[in-house]
Amino acid sequence: MKKEVNCTNSSVILSYIKTHAKDRLDALIKDLDPEIDAHPDPEAFLTDPNNWISSAVSSKLYQRAKRILDDENAPFHMAKFAIEKTNLGFKGIIVRIFSSFETALRNAQRINAKWNRTKIVDLVKQESDSAIVRLHWNPEMEVTKDVCLYNQGIYTFMPTLWGRAPLRLTETTCYFDGAPYCEYHLQWVERKKIFSFLGDFFRSKSVLLETIKEIEHDKELIEQKYEEVNRLNIELNRKIKQLTAIQETGKAILSVLDLEQLLTVIMSLLANVCRIQRATIMLVNEEEKSLEYIYGMGYGGDVPEEIKNYRVPLNRLSNILARVANTGQSEYVPEVKHSSLRKGNVLLSRANPTSVYVVPLITRSKVIGIIATDAVEKHGVPEETRQTLDVFAPQIAIAIQNARLYQDLQKRMEELNQSRALLSRAEKLSFLGNIAARLAHEIKNPLTAIGTFIQMLPKKFDDPEFRNEFYHIALEETNRVNNLITELLDLSKTKESHFELNNLHELIEKMVRLVTPQSKGKKITIATHFDPSIQEIRIDSEKMKQVILNLLSNAIEFTPENGRIDITTRLRQPKGKPEIVQIKIQDTGIGIPKSNLDMIFDPYFTTKYKSAMHNGTGLGLFIAHQNMQDHGGSIEVESIVNKGTTFTLTLPSRKEERTAPASSQWEKDQNRPS
16 A cells, blocks of 8 residues: 555544444555555554555545445535544644744745645735635545545645634635636635734643643653554564574474474474474374374373373264364364263363363375364463464475375385395296206207217227218317306306406407407408507406407397408597497398397397308307496497498596495395305
8 A cells, every 4th residue: 555645634533433423443444455444453554644645545535424424525624623622643743843824834844744745835916914825636546525624624724723713715726626826815814913912922821731642642642652662662572583494494304304303393393483392193094994093292201001092983964073084173162061072071171271272284185183182271272372383284284295105105115125036046947957958959969969979889889970070069069068058157156347448459459359350360450550549548457358259249140251340449428427438349241120129138039050160059148247237337239231330339538546336136036055
């Protein structure tokens, strides 16, 4: 609401109505303005000279007063009433400051500015017995002809403040009739100097007494205001402390996820913040459709078992606890003794309270429980406590719900861990069974070939062709069994990683030289393209050699004669991530069918049975994948049938010390006692 008119003006209107139509005062001030309507005492607000109202509210008061009194000239009469019948600030202030009506007239704008901002007073002309005054109204403010009438009355009867007769006022132009301003021509009887002197002399004593009286009255008002302001400050400080406590406690309880600990914290906070001596929390049991006790305090030691075992069916609406849980609305019983509550109820019989207050715990528009508190004093549960608990209850509900969800999550995690343990054991048994089956199959075939050779050897010992052919077959199959056992031993052993600074390019060159006899035998060109910015990086050289050697051996095996293998390294910096080193091994071999790409890193998956060497075990790429994971890296593959395959190795470009990564789940399973 805008501050345009001082409440001294509205005080005149209210006083006039109280004098002439007291029973209609409510009709004057009811539904006047939202801000005034919300005030606990609208009449006190409108009569306090320290307050201001808008010009719209002031105009509304004049209009209502005219209707109540059925008098179109009521504003004019109110002005006379203000000067002649009441003090209302006019008489004391003006008479104390100005010694005569003429002096007051010369200061008309000063007087006007004290009580309103709707106009500017312009004294156009002043003589010993006459004057011309113009009122320039603010066009942005809502003023009406009623305000003009009121001002005419003020000017007409102002001389009476000095014991003189009212003047004659003529309005020559009016703003409310379309003129740019209101112009008043004032005419009064000039006083002789001797009478003026005598009047001032005899009036001084009465003015002095009246001034003292006004000062005493103002002193009382100031003392009342001071006490009220002091009381409001104390109340405000208490509210601020209370709200701060609620905010801090809200943070505190929302950070606690253990339900038992949370309930202890909540009860402590209820005692300190809400000043609650005894309280009980009950939560909804969805399965049983009832409220069940979960926590309580203030029972003089341990909570009795009969209260801990207390249950309330949700459909028992005669019970206040169940009713609050169903409606979601707080309920207060100020006098238990004269209420309809069943006095034999375990909570009432145990606690014997004088009053009871029950608040719902609501989160996500759902009631999850209630808090019940009571008082044994005669005055009952204080309103302040009830209000604070109402504010605090939603935070308690959220905290309890979070704790219950966390408790449920922990339970599910335990179940999941148990399931994982069972699954891990099942996988271990399956893995061992698979190993046994593969060993039986892979070793049986070579042994069959060698056994056949041994059986036929006595008969064909003198056949050079037989001896030569089966010599090579026996040697090849023996090597195959040896390779299988070696890889199985590598797989079953848990090798700890040993990371040291190594020159990656030198390591790759060594592996290239190692496979040179095989590559030259097939006339395969191996070309290297090294990024010079890659210096030493921290790797496990043995595991890295195993990866490179396996990939080069596979590339040579599946690349036709006169083919090509390219090895490329480069240093990369992904956006927002640490530097990485990439190694690409690209061949021009037969490629891998798309249907097999997702399985090549699985143990025992192999296509080498189609090759001439007959020595595939399906463990090489599986071990390579494990070794790259131990480095905190990865291995990826891209392939096009009859065009070639590219394996991409990615490694962190770390140079600082690092610990070996944790053993894989499979490795842990191999070392776990059965």
